[in-house]
Amino acid sequence: MFAGLQNDRIVSVIMDRQQLIAALRWHVDIGVDEAIGAMPVDRFAAVPPPAPLVAKPAPSPRLPSTPAPSVARAQPSAAPPAPATAESVGEDAHRAASQAKSLDELRDILAAFDGCALKATATNLVFGEGNPQAPIVFIGEAPGRDEDRLGRPFVGVSGQLLDAMLSHIDLDRTSAYITNILPWRPPGNRQPTPVEVAACLPFIRRHIELIEPKVLVLLGGTAMKTLLQRQEGITRIRGRWLEYHPGGAAPQPIPTMTTYHPAFLLRQPLQKREAWRDFLSVRERLDELAETRQS
Numbered sequence: 703m704f705a706g707l708q709n710d711r712i713v714s715v716i717m718d719r720q721q722l723i724a725a726l727r728w729h730v731d732i733g734v735d736e737a738i739g740a741m742p743v744d745r746f747a748a749v750p751p752p753a754p755l756v757a758k759p760a761p762s763p764r765l766p767s768t769p770a771p772s773v774a775r776a777q778p779s780a781a782p783p784a785p786a787t788a789e790s791v792g793e794d795a796h797r798a799a800s801q802a803k804s805l806d807e808l809r810d811i812l813a814a815f816d817g818c819a820l821k822a823t824a825t826n827l828v829f830g831e832g833n834p835q836a837p838i839v840f841i842g843e844a845p846g847r848d849e850d851r852l853g854r855p856f857v858g859v860s861g862q863l864l865d866a867m868l869s870h871i872d873l874d875r876t877s878a879y880i881t882n883i884l885p886w887r888p889p890g891n892r893q894p895t896p897v898e899v900a901a902c903l904p905f906i907r908r909h910i911e912l913i914e915p916k917v918l919v920l921l922g923g924t925a926m927k928t929l930l931q932r933q934e935g936i937t938r939i940r941g942r943w944l945e946y947h948p949g950g951a952a953p954q955p956i957p958t959m960t961t962y963h964p965a966f967l968l969r970q971p972l973q974k975r976e977a978w979r980d981f982l983s984v985r986e987r988l989d990e991l992a993e994t995r996q997s
């Protein structure tokens with residue numbers, strides 16, 4: 703949740719330090735955890751939209767023609783812009799993402815892309831990190847507060863757990879690549895909307911196409927639903943090897959494991975046992991791939 707903490711009204715009414723502290727405490731208590739603009743915006747003072755012009759009846763053609771008084775003519779009212787739909791933003795994003803011929807180009811195109819509203823409230827673009835030559839890519843949901851601040855994926859407490867889980871199967875950020883479905887943080891870590899996901903989907907798809915991993919690991923339900931297009935809950939899908947179908951020049955299906963998101967495991971530590979099984983299965987798959995390449 704967020705708010706302009708320096709709202710003019712508040713600042714002009716509150717005179718002393720105690721009251722400022724109380725106001726700040728109140729914002730924290732109601733769930734505000736970030737200020738999203740340097741300048742206050744008084745939304746109560748927003749200018750209302752102009753009233754539409756009303757057309758006057760046209761003079762009867764049979765009356766003697768006298769010079770018509772100049773009246774404000776009603777302009778055919780310009781149609782309001784159609785609201786963005788998942789389909790319309792998805793098409794724009796697809797056009798933009800498909801231009802990228804390398805990860806650097808994809809990052810630049812994404813940084814210049816204005817088709818996802820989350821960009822306006824995020825501090826940094828969180829693109830991805832790790833070894834793009836690695837055979838395995840891990841995909842989470844979206845940056846949290848720490849990731850947004852640093853512009854790097856999985857660097858907060860969930861990231862620490864992910865790093866620990868990776869190390870148990872002999873992986874780290876030099877032997878794996880890590881990214882997210884959404885490159886911008888949803889304010890207050892809220893669930894991304896379908897339109898926001900649709901605007902970012904072509905970019906993560908292109909990201910995967912450019913890396914061409916041999917194995918994908920989806921962390922949590924959002925990554926699973928978005929990339930595998932499955933409607934079942936994560937408990938039914940996790941632990942199974944399914945296929946992700948990339949587009950582009952390498953349309954070979956990619957073996958894909960879904961497992962629990964580290965943030966979920968922090969809340970439900972008993973589920974770590976299941977996630978551990980999934981990670982062992984991922985390790986086995988990587989070992990098999992390595993053996994096939996050697997033989």
Ligand code: URA
Binds near residue numbers: 849965
């Ligand atoms: N959660 C995610 O899904 N991704 C991050 O980068 C951090 C937390």
